[in-house]
Amino acid sequence: ILSGLVGSEMCIRDRSKDEDDDSDDGDITVHVTCEGDKTDDLQKSADLSSAVATGVYLARDLGNAPPNDLYPMEFARQAIEFGKEYENVEVKVINYEEAKTLGMGGLVGVGMGSYRKPCMVIMELNGDKPGPSPIIVGKGITFDTGGISLKPPASMDEMKYDMHGSATTFGVMKALAASGHKDRVVGMTCMAENMPSSNAQRPGDVITTYSGKTVEVLNTDAEGRLVLADALWYTQEQYKPEFMVNLATLTGAIVVALGNEYAGLFSNNDKLSNCLLYTSPSPRDQRGSRM
Helix, strand or coil: CHHHHHHCCCCCCCCCCCCCCCCCCCCCCCCCCCCHHHHHHHHHHHHHHHHHHHHHHHHHHHHHCCCCCCCHHHHHHHHHHHHHHCCCEEEEEECHHHHHHHCCHHHHHHHCCCCCCCEEEEEEECCCCCCCCEEEEEEEEEEECCCCCCCCCCCHHHHHHHHHHHHHHHHHHHHHHHCCCCCCEEEEEEEEEECCCCCCCCCCCEEECCCCCEEECCCCCCCHHHHHHHHHHHHHHHHCCCEEEEECCCCCHHHHHHCCCCEEECCCCHHHHHHHHCCCCCHHHCCEEEC
């Protein structure tokens, strides 16, 4: 069921259609025959698959959105709207000025060169549940020119995908909320646009991150580790997580190692790694490799 839902066409905004296109844009009805005592189980499976598919669609649509439409505070706006859909979801946004006040030098340094300023977006599901909980942290560079250390122009348009960590985090939170997940989960996204300008971070700058550690910036295109340094430290300090899963498009070198079919996984916990890598009984469904 899930494969069919996810494999169907995504919702692309303002998709054009020819006048002579006779395709039906209406709802698709699927009739499934099963034993009488399996009806409830089938309905639960269909509902769960539908909820997961909504999260997959959201993540894909965010990733495919043009960077002039999807920038840090627009991502925050959509997260706020998501929070309004569910009573058990709370969304908090740390804007640019608040990030400066908090001393988030990594996030501020990466995003200050763009007039579309950076922010952090925190989505909390079932926040009233006690105890440590899983936290997903996503990198969200809505467009990455490399900054002053400018990237080569070829394929730079693909740098709109540098926010897929945050897109996936948002999609997971959407899927969990839509499926009626009962436990507490937090999604943290660090959003910025890495642009060159007279106000941009320079190679040779020394910045102070949220943890108090100083960093000398030798290459402004190594921006992911800077925004994540603030996000990860803020997460462990403020939320005391059970464990953290960090999703990020950090380096193209992982594609050289694993190709386009697998994600690289780095972890200090064997149990958590196995849970992430082997969620499916079929080895063909494994989508990651531990490094």
